[in-house]
Amino acid sequence: EDQVTQSPEALRLQEGESSSLNCSYTVSGLRGLFWYRQDPGKGPEFLFTLYSAGEEKEKERLKATLTKKESFLHITAPKPEDSATYLCAVQAGDFNKFYFGSGTKLNVKP
Amino acid sequence: GAGVSQSPRYKVAKRGQDVALRCDPISGHVSLFWYQQALGQGPEFLTYFQNEAQLDKSGLPSDRFFAERPEGSVSTLKIQRTQQEDSAVYLCASSFGTGGNQPQHFGDGTRLSIL
Numbered sequence: 001e002d003q004v005t006q007s008p009e010a011l012r013l014q015e016g017e018s019s020s021l022n023c024s025y026t027v028s029g030l031r032g033l034f035w036y037r038q039d040p041g042k043g044p045e046f047l048f049t050l051y052s053a054g055e056e057k058e059k060e061r062l063k064a065t066l067t068k069k070e071s072f073l074h075i076t077a078p079k080p081e082d083s084a085t086y087l088c089a090v091q092a093g094d095f096n097k098f099y100f101g102s103g104t105k106l107n108v109k110p
Numbered sequence: 111g112a113g114v115s116q117s118p119r120y121k122v123a124k125r126g127q128d129v130a131l132r133c134d135p136i137s138g139h140v141s142l143f144w145y146q147q148a149l150g151q152g153p154e155f156l157t158y159f160q161n162e163a164q165l166d167k168s169g170l171p172s173d174r175f176f177a178e179r180p181e182g183s184v185s186t187l188k189i190q191r192t193q194q195e196d197s198a199v200y201l202c203a204s205s206f207g208t209g210g211n212q213p214q215h216f217g218d219g220t221r222l223s224i225l
Contacts, residue, residue, distance in 0.1 A: 004152075032211045043114070043201055043216030044153070051211065087152050096141055096205065097166060098214060100152030 003027075006088050006101035013108050016077050021104045023088030024070040033071050034098065035064050036087040044087055078108045112136065114217035116202050122223045123192050131187045131220045135204030142185050143214060144177055145201040153201050159185060160208050189222075197224045 007022045025033070032051050036044035048057040050066040057064045061082065063074040073086055085105045089098040115134040123129050135142050141160055145153035146169075155169040161182035170177070174192075179185040189196055199221050203214035 006152075034213055036216075041218070043203075043218045046213040046215060049211070049213055089152070091211070096143070096158060096208075096212070096214070097155050097169075098143075098153075100145075100154070102150070102152045 004088060004090055004099050004101040006086075006104050008104060009102070010105045011107070013075075013078055013106070015079055015108055015110050018074070018076045018078070020075070021073040021086055021106070022070060023073070023101055025088075025090045025099075026069075027090050027092040027099065029092050031091045031093075033066055034089045034091065035062075035071070035073055036089065038085045038087055038103065047086075075106070078106075080108050080110050082106065083108045114202055114204055114215055116200075116217035116220050118220060119218065120221050120223075122225065124225050125192060125194060127192055128188065128190045129192055129222065131189075131200050131222070133185045133187070133202030133204075133217060135183065135185070135202070136206075136215055139204035139206050139215075140182075140208050141205045141212075141214075142179055143203045143205075144185070144187050145203065146171075147199040147201055147219070149198075156187070156200075192222075192224045194224045197222055 004025045035047040038044045048064040053068045085103040087103045089100045117132045144156040147153045158166040159179040174190045176188045199219040201219045203216045205212045205214045
């Protein structure tokens with residue numbers, strides 16, 4: 001059965017304290033792995049797409065990497081405005097169906 | 111606006127009532143998706159449209175859920191005879207193409223509460 005697992009469920013960091021979020025997946029025929037940010041009361045906001053193992057993408061303080069079994073979202077020197085829930089989704093199969101993980105709720109304290 | 115628009119933002123209904131949720135996708139986006147998001151969980155797939163064709167409805171929880179996109183643009187998700195377990199945020203997303211590998215762009219959702 002296709003599955004996406006994110007860890008940790010919640011993460012508290014001090015401003016400037018770098019860390020990584022994990023997304024592990026078991027799907028057949030991965031077509032893409034997507035990272036989203038979701039703020040309370042808002043829809044998910046697209047961050048990155050990764051297509052193949054070894055690929056990396058960067059945007060400001062965020063860097064996403066992909067292996068054959070998992071993806072990491074590295075946050076370097078985070079700021080309070082980085083506080084949000086980060087969702088990982090994988091796309092597999094014939095259509096565009098996304099399988100989402102439950103997310104990591106990040107809280108960055110000043 | 112340039113993004114996906116959903117209405118209403120909040121909907122409160124009594125158990126047994128029918129509700130209709132609307133989604134205006136990004137102009138020109140061929141693919142449209144509906145998701146259900148429970149509190150503290152990631153979105154769960156409900157259904158997928160390519161233009162006006164509903165190609166996948168495998169995620170609809172029961173036959174009380176019905177979605178349509180008659181002209182290949184605006185979509186409506188209808189829930190008949192609502193039950194308390196239907197309470198959730200319903201998200202709509204759209205993407206440009208049909209070939210996959212493309213990010214989905216989400217609206218801010220409709221928060222449905224069934225009393």
